Amino acid sequence: MTTGDTADTAGPATAQDTAVAAAEAAAAALPAVTPLTVGPAQPGSAHVADAFAGGAVAALDGVPGAIVVLIGEELVGALAGSPLGELDLSAAVQPALDAAARALGAHARTATTLDLTADGGLAAAVGGDFTTVPLIGAGIAAAVLVPQATLAGAKEPLRDEPAPAAEPEPAGLTDQPFVPAFGAAPGSLPPQRGLEMLHGVDMExxxxxxxxxxxxxxxxxxxxxxxxxxxxxxxxxxxxxxxxxxxxxxxxxxxxxxxxxxxxxxxxxxxxx
Structure with missing residues (x-):
């Protein structure tokens, strides 16, 4: 390189970058009282399901594999205790799955609810190695799981709909380990909230x-x-x-x-x- 040349330091997007981009899109579409921000991407583990109360999965068209969104007790409780009766979890999470799929250059099919208590349920949904990206509100509110095969086949984001704006990342967040955060003391969990949790939920x-x-x-x-x-x-x-x-x-x-x-x-x- 001669004097005066400018090096491109951005480099190609990594699989973790792609997973974070999908999580950012999902965070903007997931119902939550506290705005959700994206934590650092980490290699997935089957034990991640232990930290959540529910989840949904959607197969993809245009890219191999599927996307999984896990949600905490707060949103699951709000859906179950709605004044309109129990609302479908997969329908509530569908907009987040759609947004994440578009960020991967794909379209999400109709979501189905995951049984996190069933042996092998999460493994069957992701179908192999995957990357986990936490979504953080008042604690770990949700997580986006993207199989490695899906990340490897990801394409340019679809531009047929505006991409959701990413929330700013709190200072020092990338220095926090992901797994220990799931083990927070019970007293540190946010209190249950009301109907405002459901503002982003589509209903028939x-x-x-x-x-x-x-x-x-x-x-x-x-x-x-x-x-x-x-x-x-x-x-x-x-x-x-x-x-x-x-x-x-x-x-x-x-x-x-x-x-x-x-x-x-x-x-x-x-x-x-």
């Missing part, structure tokens, strides 16, 4: 005009043009259900040639229990 919302009961014979006899009589008078309010639970009523309207619902009544949770 359905508007129901009415219902009817039919015999199988009548159902099979349906043809185009058949009219079904519902158990609700014309002009009656429609029901708004969230994950199958009635939460409000309203009147059906048309918005830009699409149907909509103008909410006229919020249903008391005690009345629907």
């Amino acid at each position: 919302v359905t508007v129901e005009l009415g219902r009817t009961r039919m015999t199988v014979r009548d159902l099979l006899a349906l043809t185009p043009g058949a009219v079904l009589e519902l158990d609700r008078a014309a002009g009656s309010p429609a029901d708004l259900l969230v994950n199958g639970r009635l939460v409000a009523r309203g009147e059906v309207v048309v918005v830009d040639e699409d149907f909509g619902l103008r909410v006229t009544e919020i249903v008391d949770a005690a009345a629907t229990a």
Whole structure:
């Protein structure tokens, strides 16, 4: 190199860099009260599951392997104790898996919930050696697990959606060992929080005009043009259900040639229990 030349010190991205990038994307999409930051990537161990209360896995399209996100008791408890009833863990974690997959140049398939108590459950999900990246809030809140085969086959991040901004890393975080942090004293765990834990969770919302009961014979006899009589008078309010639970009523309207619902009544949770 002659005088005046400038060396490129950045170098190619390593497998750990790729895992951290996927974890940063997942951290921005995972429900949490405290903003999550990414800790140092470490070689994975089956014992990592002992520090978490639940998890979800999604196979990838475009890149080999899968991605696993493990979550702590705080989010698992919030999902189980939601005022709308128990919410699906895999659906809550799906946006984080989608974001991590895009950072690897892939698309995540539909997530499934992991049984962390089953022998070999985590090993079967990752399918071999993997890298673990902790997500840190008020303690170790979650972790992203990426198989080595997935890191080896990773591509350029997909740009069809904006990449989530990475949170700044706390000073001195990279000097902290990952595994000992899981062994924090029980008294140091953050207190349980409420509904704000669920702000980032996607839920299925359905508007129901009415219902009817039919015999199988009548159902099979349906043809185009058949009219079904519902158990609700014309002009009656429609029901708004969230994950199958009635939460409000309203009147059906048309918005830009699409149907909509103008909410006229919020249903008391005690009345629907």
